Amino acid sequence: MPLINVKLIEDVFTPEQKKQMIEKITDTMVEIEGENMRSVTWVFIEDVKQGDWGIGGKTLKASDVHSLQKGQAA
Amino acid sequence: MPLINVKLIEDVFTPEQKKQMIEKITDTMVEIEGENMRSVTWVFIEDVKQGDWGIGGKTLKASDVHSLQKGQAA
Amino acid sequence: MPLINVKLIEDVFTPEQKKQMIEKITDTMVEIEGENMRSVTWVFIEDVKQGDWGIGGKTLKASDVHSLQKGQAA
Amino acid sequence: MPLINVKLIEDVFTPEQKKQMIEKITDTMVEIEGENMRSVTWVFIEDVKQGDWGIGGKTLKASDVHSLQKGQAA
Amino acid sequence: MPLINVKLIEDVFTPEQKKQMIEKITDTMVEIEGENMRSVTWVFIEDVKQGDWGIGGKTLKASDVHSLQKGQAA
Amino acid sequence: MPLINVKLIEDVFTPEQKKQMIEKITDTMVEIEGENMRSVTWVFIEDVKQGDWGIGGKTLKASDVHSLQKGQAA
Incomplete structure (x- = not known):
């Protein structure tokens, strides 16, 4: 405790980005709760x-999320 | 919010059935909560x-669930 | 299995609406998977x-969701 | 998506700290995934x-976590 | 890791029974995974x-589970 | 209900160990709640x-957990 669970759609993020999420969310929590x-x-x-x-009944593929990241309608 | 999570055993349902679950559960929720x-x-x-x-300590394979669907004892 | 978990914000829905969600989501699933x-x-x-x-870092109260339901910006 | 769930023990953190967690974790994710x-x-x-x-079978109260935060054995 | 989450209906079990669940499930896991x-x-x-x-669309109260524990139909 | 969810890191445990976890956690629960x-x-x-x-921002591979099981620093 604390326990943080992150749900993503597969193949949207690289292994390096996922590693960053784990490291940076941990750092963020530790800043608030203490070392x-x-x-x-x-x-x-x-x-x-x-x-x-x-989302709203419309299923998403990784390519839909990539479009969304670029500011295109998913 | 609302957030609905569905847990299934893999290979029990087809991709088409899973798509239906997502669409129809969304519609069901929207009927109650508003468009x-x-x-x-x-x-x-x-x-x-x-x-x-x-279930009760007895582990299930997809074939067990398929038997259950047909009304046979799993 | 199947197992469906619904997460809501407290005090947005009435007990009667929550009961409907449980009943109707169950019926929806049974239509797809078989009685x-x-x-x-x-x-x-x-x-x-x-x-x-x-959502996007902005925290929600029940009143925000009620505004959203009425089509007002939360 | 992405969806981040944080589990805490009740009464360990203040409402202000919880608000900070939501805001800062969101910002952390957005830095990685894009605005x-x-x-x-x-x-x-x-x-x-x-x-x-x-943890290890030993149950925790808020006071145990507060001791841990201060560097005292829980 | 490992992480075990137990979901119960409130007021079915006593605090003492919940403490036992935490201790005994931990011991069970440690027997398998090593001290x-x-x-x-x-x-x-x-x-x-x-x-x-x-369950099957029928909502449960604590009293229903207590009946089930005694072998009465819920 | 009760519902128990166990999260593991993949490839740490054998299928036989996972089967034991399911059986023994079920038995443990049934001892407390009644047959x-x-x-x-x-x-x-x-x-x-x-x-x-x-854990603490340091990501784990199965080999790290195996080291931990042997009492070596992960």
Whole structure:
């Protein structure tokens, strides 16, 4: 505790970006809670398969999220 | 918000059935909450590996669920 | 299995609406998976406290969601 | 998507600290994924009751976590 | 890691029973994974509100579960 | 209900060990809650990918956990 779970759609982010998420979210939490809490601050990522995540009922592929990142309508 | 998470055993349902689940659960939620909530209604599915789900301690494979669907004892 | 988890913000919906969500999501799932799966279709709702859910970093109270439902900017 | 869930023990952090967690984790994610993803970056916090979280089988109260924060053995 | 999450309906079990669950599930895990893993074995319990859990669409109160425990139809 | 979710890092445990976790956690729960609750006691395991779990910001591979099991620093 604290425990942070991040859900992403698979193949949207690179392994390097996922590593950054884990490191930076941990640092962010430790800034708020204090350095002594670092060893009990756990962050883990889970990938949801492409097509298995719907926003407003519309399912998303990695390419849809990439379009969204570029400011194009998904 | 609302956020709906569906856990299934992998290989029990087809991609088409999973797409239907996402669309129809979204529609069901929107009927209750109002159409303006559609864009913030998220539904995502996660598959649990065959053999990694136990009911009463008995682990299930996709074939066990298919038997259950047909009304045969799993 | 299947297992459906619904996360809401507390005090947005009435107990009657929550009951409808459980019943209608179950019915929706059973339509897709077959009537024999009804007894192993579980739906449960969890409330997140007001102020503890952020969209784009902006935290939401029940009143914000009610505004959104009416088509007013949250 | 992305969806970030933070689990804490209740009464360890103040409402202001929880608000900071939501804002800063969102900002951290947006730095990695790009500003266009902000509106679909959701962060929500759930509190676990005191005594209902065990590390190595030893259950924790808020006071135990406060001791840990100060560098005292929990 | 490992991380074990237990969901119950509130007011079904006593605090003492919940403490036992945390201790005994931890011991069970440590028997399988080895004693060195104890400190990174986390077990936490979350309560779902009465009426917010449905089996086959039928919502359950604590009294329904107590009937089930006694072998009476819920 | 009860519902128990176990998160592991993939490739740390064998299929046989995972089967034991499901069986023994179920038995542990049934000892506390009573034998009549067995059929509504569900345990399922989810694997998190190697490298996607961080403790204190340090990501773990299966080999790190194996070192930890042997009492070597991860």
